[in-house]
Amino acid sequence: MAQAPSRLSAVLYFDKQLKLNTSQVDQFNQQISHLKVLKTTLKPDSNKFINDQLTSILNADQYRSYITFYRQTRSTYLAKLDWGKLKKYGLAKGLDSMKVKNELYKYEFKKATELESLTASQSKEEIDALKKKVAKMRPAYLNKMDVYNTAFIWGQKNWQILKQFHLTQGLDSTRVTDELYHYELKKATELSSLGASQNKEQIDSTKAKLDRMRPSILQKMDLYKAGMIWTNKNWQLLKNFGLNKGVDSAIVNQQNLEYEVKKAITFKNIPNSEVPVIVKRPAILLQLDVSRNTKRKWELIQKYGLATGLDSIKIKQEIQNYEQKRVVTIEQYSISLSEKDALARNELEENKPQVLKDLDRAVQSAIKTEKF
Known part of the structure; x- marks a missing residue:
């Protein structure tokens, strides 16, 4: 047998030895299909389900014969598999192959006998005790x-x-x-x-x-795995703000991933730098900041009662235009740290829309009130 059969399908494998009649064969085929369906919709107690079918469809003599055939076949298969792995990893050297194969067969047979008794109705303590018992039986070389x-x-x-x-x-x-x-x-x-x-x-x-x-290649892989987490989060945010429309998701995500990795490598190489290190962000992530900032500031304007009498569409557009300039200006200054870009940043802050200046005052007033 190429591989160990499942406990239900094994019955059909031994149909001649068990002398199954046509009705029994049909019943087992139906229950095998039924179990597959159950596994896709529920989490059935497979051991109990299989045991119930075996004991209800087979007569007592057939059941005893089946248990013997199945355990022998499965144990032979698993012992062969274990021996193959021992040889593969160079752990069979110096071992008596006949003796070890026999030990493996006995171990697998006894393990199967113990584990087949498990049911979901047993307590965690009972299950853990049985698993510990099986673990103690396991040969050291395994x-x-x-x-x-x-x-x-x-x-x-x-x-x-x-x-x-x-x-x-x-x-x-x-x-x-x-x-x-x-x-x-x-x-x-x-x-x-x-x-x-x-x-x-x-x-x-x-x-x-x-x-x-x-290994360095795994360290690099770690950076990519971490970067992919942020890339996926950013893609979801882009979708939330409708910024995914008309763009190639594969290209955007690859660009964002490379940015996240480059950023991680930069900070890893100079973790204690007193000078802020900025890696240039992809344009779509800057646009994401614009959309997020616009949304957040409009929500704050509403929260502090500043939206009364305002044309929401016009104000949102005004905030978005300002944020578009602000995000780009801050990005440029963060990279260059030049006096020119610092002046541009300060000038933009001084000339922000009046509604945002009102919002700043409202926030500061609320902070002072909370302090006192």
């Missing part, structure tokens, strides 16, 4: 294999993420994936060595050590 397997999975996963961010161009895939695997292996080994340690100092020290060891 625990070691888990560390290697975790490292392999994370290495492959990180390589795929690097490809998604187009960070693999020009890289030797074999060399880099090998580097990722060995880093993840070291990390998994270090973390597993902590066990259930509650020593915060030891845990922090180990994590700091692993951070220092982290």
Whole structure:
């Protein structure tokens, strides 16, 4: 068998050995389909559902035979899989293959016997106790294999993420994936060595050590992952303000992502700089600021009772025009820090619309009132 069958479909795999009649075959086919539907709409107690079908459709002799056939077949498959992984990670050297395969079969058989008894109606304490019992049965070389397997999975996963961010161009895939695997292996080994340690100092020290060891390509990936979070948030805001219309989402998001990454790299390289470091923002993010500021200021004008008698459309447009100039002027000054741009910023502030000057006074008055 290429892979271990599910518990319900396995019944049909053993139909001849179990001597199923036509009605039983039809019933199992129906229940297999029914369970698939349940899983898409609900969160059924699969173990209970399967056990109910097995005990109601099979007679007592068939059920006992099925349990034996299924556990034997599944245990053989999983033991073979475990042995393959031990060989893959070089952990089978020096082991007696026949002895280990037999141990693996017995372990998988016993584990299946224990876990099949689980139901959602059991208490958390009962479930945890059973899982601990199964964990204690597990051969030590399988625990070691888990560390290697975790490292392999994370290495492959990180390589795929690097490809998604187009960070693999020009890289030797074999060399880099090998580097990722060995880093993840070291990390998994270090973390597993902590066990259930509650020593915060030891845990922090180990994590700091692993951070220092982290390959530069993964550090770059981390920046892109963090940048993507902000890129997605900004895209949602652009949609909220209708600024996504008529633009290519792929191009805009890529530009915004590159901006977020460049900004993160800049601040990472000079984290303690006393001089503000500004990375030029994409034009669409400046426009987003204009829209957000316009909305916020109009809401404040309403909040402080300054909107009475005003033409809302005209005032909003006036605020938007001012914000358009203000955002660009502040951006220019932040980058250049020149006296010329500072004067332009101050001049713009002095000549803001009267309604915004009134708003400033209302806000200041409210602050003073709160203080006293």
